Amino acid sequence: MSTIAVLGTLDTKGEEHKFVASLIKGRGHATLVIDVGILEPARFEPDITREEVASAAGVALADIVARRDRGEAVKAMAEGAPMIVQELQRLGKIDGIISLGGGGGTAIGTAAMQALPIGFPKVMVSTLASGNTFPYVGCKDIVMFPSIVDVAGLNRISREILTRAAGAVCGMVEIGSAPESTENKPLIVASMFGNTTECVQAARAILEAAGYEVLVFHATGVGGRTMESLVETGMVDGVLDITTTEWADELVGGVLSAGPTRLEAAARHGVPAIVTPGCLDMVNFRGPEVIPEKFQGRTFYAHNPQVTLMRTNPAECSDLGKLIASKLNLSTGPVTLLLPLRGISVISAPGQPFHNPEADQALFQALKSSLRPDIEVKEFDCAINDAPFAEACASALLANIASKKSCNPE
Secondary structure, three states, X not given: OOEEEXXXXXXXOHHHHHHHHHHHHHOOOEEEEEEOOOXXXXXXXXXXXXXXXXXXXXXXXXXXXXXXXXXXXXXXXHHHHHHHHHHHHHOOOOOEEEEEEOHHHHHHHHHHHHXXXXXXXXXXEEOOOOOOOHHHHOOOOOEEEXXXXXOXXXXXXXXXXXXXXXXXXXXXXXXXXXXXXXXXXXEEEEEEOHHHHHHHXXXXXXXXXXXOEEEEEEOOOHHHHHHHHHHHOOOOXXXXXXXXXXXXXXXXXXXXXXXXXXXXXXXXXXXXXXXXXXOOOEEEEOOHHHOOHXXXXXXXXXXXXXXXXXXXXXXXXXXXXXXXXXXXOOOOOOEEEEEEOOXXXXXXXXXXXXXXXXXXXXXHHHHHHHOOOOXXXXXXXXXXXXXXXXXXXXXXXXXXXXXXXXXXOO
């Protein structure tokens, strides 16, 4: 029998959490109820009280209640809940977790879930599930389940939604963990966009043939952040960073930024890497109607109905080159910069809508002039998706991995 944690504010959402707990028990599982309520009494008895959760964060809940400071209480619960569930998971006392909430409940529930490992079943039923969920999901595999109606009592809609959500977490627990591979291959991570797919796929095939497992991350902001976080764990043997486009969004103000520390994980941890300026020709915006007015007159390309791309200009490309060089200059391990001189994406190759040799040259020149002298730069008279460039990326990464091994023999 598995045990599923049911975590929530049992003062305002007690009825709903009790309903979900009963459904889970009906499937033959046990529940462990954690109360993260704040001001009013719990609607039913939890297994772990709100006082225990607050205490885990080093806070006396009674003091907050006396001040009736909801914001302070949410903060305390969002700090204590992760500690509680992390310890329960470490001890093998829970096999999954579900929570229901509005703004405050979602903040607390997902903070707890982010403390749990990838693969551990996590379901958050939330009023915020259809908006920008990155602050809640982060880089973890949290399933955000839209509540449709507010989590405010049981009705014909909420019963249906909560039943499906309870079924989802039970199903995740019942199916168990994915079977482990009998092969223990060394790991390479790679960054990819639609506009660099051919390059990454060709390089990936070469690396897999050499005995590596390659994990590909979509360079959409969260993909870059997740890739960086995996590198920081020490599990990664090499980084095939072909698509550094997230830096264009970070610099110019697009919607797919991976934050100001992108490219730092491999550099600081000495992980062998290759880097290319893949898709630095583009900044991502949503539909054309929401593009900031200051960009009027720029070159745009409709990638799909939800995404409009803007071509980076020479000044932005020069700044991007300096920024990326500054990140590579942090490198404590072997790294190589590879430059495809005839196009850094599908749509910047000759004859394509983003073809702009002046902008590309500004990028290349800034990269080369700002880079540490000991970091190797390789230039190729081809576009990024041409086979020779993909082969060069794979070969350079294998050489860097071999160099690292020769310096640190096991």
